Amino acid sequence: xxxxxxxNGGAVSKPFNMTAAxxxxxxxxxxxxxxxxxxxxxxxxxxxxxxxxPVAVIDPGIAGLSFVTAAxxxxxxxIIAIGSGSAMDTTKAIALMAGQSRPLxxxxxxxxxxxxxxxxxxxxxxxxxxxxxTDSEVGSSAVVTGAAx
Numbered sequence: 001x002x003x004x005x006x007x008n009g010g011a012v013s014k015p016f017n018m019t020a021a022x023x024x025x026x027x028x029x030x031x032x033x034x035x036x037x038x039x040x041x042x043x044x045x046x047x048x049x050x051x052x053x054p055v056a057v058i059d060p061g062i063a064g065l066s067f068v069t070a071a072x073x074x075x076x077x078x079i080i081a082i083g084s085g086s087a088m089d090t091t092k093a094i095a096l097m098a099g100q101s102r103p104l105x106x107x108x109x110x111x112x113x114x115x116x117x118x119x120x121x122x123x124x125x126x127x128x129x130x131x132x133x134t135d136s137e138v139g140s141s142a143v144v145t146g147a148a149x
Contacts, residue, residue, distance in 0.1 A: 039128060042080070049124040051078030057091045058082045078124045085134030088127050089142035095123040096142075109141055 046054060055076040076098075081091035097104055099121025106116055127137035136142070 042126065042128075045126055046078065046080075049078055049126070051124055051126070054078045054080045054126075055094075056080045056082060057087050057094065076123070078126065081125060081127045081137070082130065084129070084131040085136040085143075088129065088134070088136030089144070091125055091127065092136075092140070092142040093144055095125045098123050104144065 046052070053074070053076050055074060055078075057079060079091050079095050081087045093104065096107065096117065100107075100118055102116060107113055129137045
């Protein structure tokens with residue numbers, strides 16, 4: 001590997017390992033684990049969140065399926081999102097609604113509507129983003145389009 005330049009105008013004397021440099025853990029309050037190969041840790045991550053019966057939301061399968069019903073009826077205790085921003089946002093909405101008694105539109109981000117949420121009833125989510133750009137895997141809100149009724 002070629003040396004990597006550093007701020008003092010010199011060069012790193014050891015080879016630069018990009019994978020190690022990009023590895024990190026942080027919270028916003030969402031915990032983030034990043035680097036290639038972390039998907040292998042998925043079973044361990046599920047155990048850490050007490051998820052024993054996850055349901056998966058994957059981009060190509062979201063059209064026409066009632067995942068909220070599946071999460072409720074299937075006794076699922078967590079959700080794994082795999083895909084782009086659409087899968088991430090869909091998963092967050094499912095995680096929220098699986099344990100709520102009010103309709104989704106009661107939680108629209110206006111004023112203090114967030115206080116209506118039964119926070120203890122939100123299912124834990126593990127996101128595996130396959131694209132970059134929307135930051136849906138780290139935000140607490142979800143973009144939901146369609147009729148308001």
